[in-house]
Amino acid sequence: MINCKRFAESLAFSVKFQTVIATAALSISAGAASQPALANTLTQEQALGKALFFDKSLSATGQQACGSCHSASTGFTDPDKSHPTSKGDNPLLFGNRNTPTAMYQAYSPEFGYDATEGLWVGGQFLDGRAATLEIQAMAPFLNPVEMGNASKAVVIAKLQNGINASAFTAVYGADIFNNVDNAYDKVAQAIASYERSYELSPFTSKFDYYLKGEVKLTQSEQRGLALFNDPMKGNCAACHISDPLDDGTPPLFTDFTYDNIGIPKNYGSDFLTLDDEFNPDGTSFIDYGLGGVLDDEDLYGAFKVSTLRNIAITGAYGHNGWFDTLDQIVDFYATRDVKPQCTSSNISSTEAMLLGCWPKAEFPDQMNVDELGNLPLNKWEKQYIVSFLGTLTDGYSFAAVPEPQTWALMIVGLGGVGAGLRRSRRRQAKRAIQTAS
Ligand code: HEC
Numbered sequence: 517m518i519n520c521k522r523f524a525e526s527l528a529f530s531v532k533f534q535t536v537i538a539t540a541a542l543s544i545s546a547g548a549a550s551q552p553a554l555a556n557t558l559t560q561e562q563a564l565g566k567a568l569f570f571d572k573s574l575s576a577t578g579q580q581a582c583g584s585c586h587s588a589s590t591g592f593t594d595p596d597k598s599h600p601t602s603k604g605d606n607p608l609l610f611g612n613r614n615t616p617t618a619m620y621q622a623y624s625p626e627f628g629y630d631a632t633e634g635l636w637v638g639g640q641f642l643d644g645r646a647a648t649l650e651i652q653a654m655a656p657f658l659n660p661v662e663m664g665n666a667s668k669a670v671v672i673a674k675l676q677n678g679i680n681a682s683a684f685t686a687v688y689g690a691d692i693f694n695n696v697d698n699a700y701d702k703v704a705q706a707i708a709s710y711e712r713s714y715e716l717s718p719f720t721s722k723f724d725y726y727l728k729g730e731v732k733l734t735q736s737e738q739r740g741l742a743l744f745n746d747p748m749k750g751n752c753a754a755c756h757i758s759d760p761l762d763d764g765t766p767p768l769f770t771d772f773t774y775d776n777i778g779i780p781k782n783y784g785s786d787f788l789t790l791d792d793e794f795n796p797d798g799t800s801f802i803d804y805g806l807g808g809v810l811d812d813e814d815l816y817g818a819f820k821v822s823t824l825r826n827i828a829i830t831g832a833y834g835h836n837g838w839f840d841t842l843d844q845i846v847d848f849y850a851t852r853d854v855k856p857q858c859t860s861s862n863i864s865s866t867e868a869m870l871l872g873c874w875p876k877a878e879f880p881d882q883m884n885v886d887e888l889g890n891l892p893l894n895k896w897e898k899q900y901i902v903s904f905l906g907t908l909t910d911g912y913s914f915a916a917v918p919e920p921q922t923w924a925l926m927i928v929g930l931g932g933v934g935a936g937l938r939r940s941r942r943r944q945a946k947r948a949i950q951t952a953s
């Protein structure tokens with residue numbers, strides 16, 4: 517979804533308010549609202565949520581569902597790779613951000629501030645402005661550059677007259693359509709419950725089977741993993757945690773914190789060409805990320821650390837889709853502060869690679885220069901990291917696929933998820949310091 521100033525922000529504001537209130541108390545309820553039911557069947561509510569997630573009739577002209585931009589075929593991202601950001605139900609309109617995967621978002625704790633670490637953590641959207649999956653799921657239906665409905669009442673009327681009406685009343689009762697707000701909340705609840713199901717968090721990548729000792733990595737994948745973890749080489753795991761959580765949940769490849777990694781502006785974004793009504797800033801539009809939501813200049817350009825699960829099939833990369841390939845973004849991590857600045861900012865990542873330069877970051881003053889930007893990786897080592905990232909794609913098939921229940925048994929209560937994540941990062945940081953000193 518979009519920071520589409522005029523329209524989406526009314527929602528963004530209400531979300532922000534809730535967030536700030538939630539934050540004041542600040543014992544992050546570490547995903548209390550996000551206990552994934554990882555049994556490998558869907559509950560009745562989850563099955564309903566799935567039907568709603570893929571129901572195109574709930575958009576303005578019936579052309580778009582959540583699943584249009586979050587397609588299972590591409591790791592719940594946009595299968596249309598011809599634009600860096602997604603088209604709306606109205607195909608002339610585009611969002612300002614690259615569609616992230618909806619997978620594994622069930623593990624993002626409720627948005628909040630971790631005072632111990634001094635970091636904002638969790639939430640939904642790349643700037644965390646929706647505290648939970650439920651709040652997130654209410655937004656796209658009414659976003660003019662997404663599903664484009666005029667009001668909640670319009671969405672509910674469509675649902676009531678559509679193919680999922682009886683499934684909806686079967687789960688929420690015959691009276692549910694009597695009150696639009698209640699019904700709308702339940703739409704979001706059903707969708708969120710589906711997003712917490714095993715279908716969006718299957719843990720069936722080659723790497724998962726490797727962790728269980730059921731398959732070996734190739735030599736380049738193995739080397740890539742070591743480089744990914746090594747604080748003196750790739751240092752990727754400092755933010756994209758590769759350890760299981762304390763409760764046994766397999767690694768999520770994010771700690772759900774926020775960072776500015778210095779991605780350049782994407783002049784190829786269709787959003788820049790939208791008229792005033794949708795993009796009042798025109799080509800000078802710039803995405804403030806978390807800093808915009810919190811009105812905190814230090815956090816300008818900070819976006820949520822992406823999970824790297826399914827990364828090989830979820831391109832383009834970065835919040836504005838500026839990177840076309842994994843080779844490019846890995847090279848960027850290694851050489852952002854080494855290569856000269858391109859003379860023009862208005863170039864693609866492919867052009868920048870050919871020219872051997874990087875364009876200026878959107879927010880250079882706030883970008884992270886401690887953990888990335890100048891990494892001692894040669895061209896083979898960068899390749900190994902890309903090979904390793906290829907092991908994170910779900911649905912790995914080999915002869916004896918194990919019972920999914922195995923993980924389900926290990927995943928007990930999510931109470932410690934947030935804590936586990938943050939501890940991991942601290943551990944990584946400590947490790948980095950020890951190695952450095
Ligand atoms: C037009 C394409 C489009 C449609 C339709 C769409 N989304 Fe998204 N989705 C996005 C984009 C783009 C973002 C990131 C927006 C942002 O950060 O502002 C996003 C973000 C999300 C996130 C948060 C991911 C994260 O990393 O924080 C979830 C969950 C999600 N969408 C679920 C849904 C659901 C549920 C629906 C249907 C009700 C839906 N989306 C409809 C494009 C779309």
Ligand code: HEC
Pocket residue numbers: 616617744750751752753754755756774775776777779818819820821822823824827830832833834835836842845846849850884887888901
């Ligand atoms: C300091 C924390 C940090 C470190 C270290 C880090 N990343 Fe990231 N990574 C992020 C953040 C934050 C984003 C999202 C940035 C954005 O979109 O502006 C991201 C995004 C990505 C993406 C794009 C994800 C997508 O869905 O578009 C890839 C790929 C990636 N990182 C790989 C790596 C690799 C490989 C390394 C090590 C060489 C690494 N990262 C090191 C924080 C980090």
